[in-house]
Amino acid sequence: xxxxxxxxxxxxxxxxxxKAQGNIYIRELLREKGIPRGANKEEFERNLLEAxxxxxxxxxxxxxxxxxxxxxxxxxxxxxxVSKRLLNLxxxxxxxxxxxxxxxxQAKLWKAGEKLTFPDTLALAEIAPExxxxxxxxxxxxxxxxxxxxTQDDTKTVDGDLYEMRxxxxxxxxxxxxxxxxxxxxxxxxxxxxxxxxxxxxxFLKEVERALAAIAPFSDLDPLNLSTxxxxxxxxxxxxxxxxxxxxxxxxxxxxxxxxxxxxTADGRYMDSEPVRHIRRAATQxxxxxxxxxxxxxxTRTPTGLARPVRFDLFAGERRIKLRAQMQAADVWSLxxxxxxxGGKRVATAGGx
Amino acid sequence: MATELERVLQHLRASVEAGPKVYxxxxxxxxxxxxRQIAEQALEFLADRGELLRGEQLRCPCGEVLxxxxxxxxxxxxxxxxxxxxxxxxTYRNDKPxxxxxxWVLLLHGMNTTGAxxxxxxxxxxxLYGYSVPLAIYKYGVVRPGAVLRFRQRALTRELxxxxxxxxxxxxGSGFGxxxxxxAHSLGTWLFAEALRTDPSLRVGRVVLLGCIVRPDFDWExxxxxxxxxxxxxxxSRKDFWARIAHYIIPGSGPAGVRGFNDRANIAHxxxxxxxxxxxxxxxxxxxxxxxxxxxxxxxxxxxxxxVDAKPWRQSWWLWRATLWRFLILGLVLGLxxxxxxxxxxxxxTLL
Numbered sequence: 001x002x003x004x005x006x007x008x009x010x011x012x013x014x015x016x017x018x019k020a021q022g023n024i025y026i027r028e029l030l031r032e033k034g035i036p037r038g039a040n041k042e043e044f045e046r047n048l049l050e051a052x053x054x055x056x057x058x059x060x061x062x063x064x065x066x067x068x069x070x071x072x073x074x075x076x077x078x079x080x081x082v083s084k085r086l087l088n089l090x091x092x093x094x095x096x097x098x099x100x101x102x103x104x105x106q107a108k109l110w111k112a113g114e115k116l117t118f119p120d121t122l123a124l125a126e127i128a129p130e131x132x133x134x135x136x137x138x139x140x141x142x143x144x145x146x147x148x149x150x151t152q153d154d155t156k157t158v159d160g161d162l163y164e165m166r167x168x169x170x171x172x173x174x175x176x177x178x179x180x181x182x183x184x185x186x187x188x189x190x191x192x193x194x195x196x197x198x199x200x201x202x203x204f205l206k207e208v209e210r211a212l213a214a215i216a217p218f219s220d221l222d223p224l225n226l227s228t229x230x231x232x233x234x235x236x237x238x239x240x241x242x243x244x245x246x247x248x249x250x251x252x253x254x255x256x257x258x259x260x261x262x263x264x265t266a267d268g269r270y271m272d273s274e275p276v277r278h279i280r281r282a283a284t285q286x287x288x289x290x291x292x293x294x295x296x297x298x299x300t301r302t303p304t305g306l307a308r309p310v311r312f313d314l315f316a317g318e319r320r321i322k323l324r325a326q327m328q329a330a331d332v333w334s335l336x337x338x339x340x341x342x343g344g345k346r347v348a349t350a351g352g353x
Numbered sequence: 354m355a356t357e358l359e360r361v362l363q364h365l366r367a368s369v370e371a372g373p374k375v376y377x378x379x380x381x382x383x384x385x386x387x388x389r390q391i392a393e394q395a396l397e398f399l400a401d402r403g404e405l406l407r408g409e410q411l412r413c414p415c416g417e418v419l420x421x422x423x424x425x426x427x428x429x430x431x432x433x434x435x436x437x438x439x440x441x442x443x444t445y446r447n448d449k450p451x452x453x454x455x456x457w458v459l460l461l462h463g464m465n466t467t468g469a470x471x472x473x474x475x476x477x478x479x480x481l482y483g484y485s486v487p488l489a490i491y492k493y494g495v496v497r498p499g500a501v502l503r504f505r506q507r508a509l510t511r512e513l514x515x516x517x518x519x520x521x522x523x524x525x526g527s528g529f530g531x532x533x534x535x536x537a538h539s540l541g542t543w544l545f546a547e548a549l550r551t552d553p554s555l556r557v558g559r560v561v562l563l564g565c566i567v568r569p570d571f572d573w574e575x576x577x578x579x580x581x582x583x584x585x586x587x588x589x590s591r592k593d594f595w596a597r598i599a600h601y602i603i604p605g606s607g608p609a610g611v612r613g614f615n616d617r618a619n620i621a622h623x624x625x626x627x628x629x630x631x632x633x634x635x636x637x638x639x640x641x642x643x644x645x646x647x648x649x650x651x652x653x654x655x656x657x658x659x660x661v662d663a664k665p666w667r668q669s670w671w672l673w674r675a676t677l678w679r680f681l682i683l684g685l686v687l688g689l690x691x692x693x694x695x696x697x698x699x700x701x702x703t704l705l
Contacts, residue, residue, distance in 0.1 A: 264375075265446075268373075282485065
């Protein structure tokens, strides 16, 4: 690629990064590359473009950073345990083996590396090996979003009636969905961005299942039992056997009925309350209660080392994990490992590990 | 108005004692059944005095509470109603540490009884918490002669350690969690300390020692550092005769029940001036001891630290320790018993 298109691509990428990424992560990119920071998105963009012009910022550098941060966190996850049969089926660290296992229709997407194409409809864009052993499928979609912009609100009189016009600004957004199988962790996950819609998620999971039929059939993937995870994580905090995750809301249910323990404050924990904790203890002995859903806080750190609790939700019925904030890939995997460790024993069934 | 404010302040202060809490004006007004204005005055009063910290949070119209430092669409409704903005509300929180839950309790009795007091403690403790607290009563029988013989001591210690392991496993299996709190009396305190010292796999929570006959220089801190024990409370009395003389008779024991432990910095102490060895359990004292001393300690609300500046204890000259004395006393007791039997036998044969 000649320098001119490369620079144009970099500028386009920088602009999309500034629009799509959280400030905390853009600051980290600036810090990582030794570029002067700034206070707001305008200043970030100005400084990044200046760095791109002087060569301090390169296309490869931004792409590498994007792979670590883009579409990690702020998403829905369906997590599965990979069966031993599937793990032993091939050498997941061998790129040649993985590539050979792909059906011909997918072979051309192997390490496609194109990070800027966002088609109007969701499309499989890339298949790549995972560093620690495993495989990654990436779907991309460009979407049109409407952002409320009060500054353009207006009122107008038409035929004697007063109308209030509420303005929405159209903007292009980018969506990245992934399927990642990490053989080193024995986990496979489907990551979806955007709002939750049952039909859209069901459709996409079917699409993933179809795409993965040759290399990782879903019969070898056992959905993580989030009901067990909810009970164990919540109980772990109650018993102080785990301190990484704090429960903000936990719903335990029996068929047709439930009890919910929750805090009404942003920073509080329901377990801080002695009477509520005592009632929760009574539920400990009730083996008939099932973990239905919960909201938890996971302790992460900002790139500069400050504590940054991230909220996530677990929906046992839908087997869905929802991360409420942008995170680094390493933090997401660390959380998923934690949930896996709290998901009960792996059962050696056809589908299980 | 002033009286109402005082009432709400009193209510608030009592509530604040029970661990970390975040109040809003609305919540306090509801909880204390008062007006928003009085609730706000009470919260502001304590905030001005530094007893509560002011803060803020955002509440989405859907009910979800949002952080002020994490703005963005509501994660619950996604800001579905574009026109409805989150409302900023003031919060007041205290920085008290979370109180502690009692999981299950192990009761160990002394040498002179099989623990009639345990039944009373069982009943009172069982009703004390708002949830079920199982109490395991370990009975090893009456061991008057056995307490002075090393081999019997070792056997009793082994049996206790084995029982503790088995109870811990059962408690874990039934969801009550692993570590028991322990209330031990007299010889029970010594057997318990020995069990911990000789078996590093044993783990307990908080420990209340009563009429304690453990050596005052016993190294509880070492057990705390390795996680075998969370905290220890020595509830002792200056009038405890049996704790005072135990170390002349029972090998390896000491008078902690009459003077406390040497380590005043790491071990909680509560001194009584008039209780005899088993008076902790008599009805006129038991309720108060549980409510005012043991429960606050076990739940982590307060840890008694008495001000008595005790001189470090040193064991007495070897001849006065439980070396020869215990055999002399044992011999004396057996001799007296023998004489009694002989006289009885002579009496019976003379009559016949």
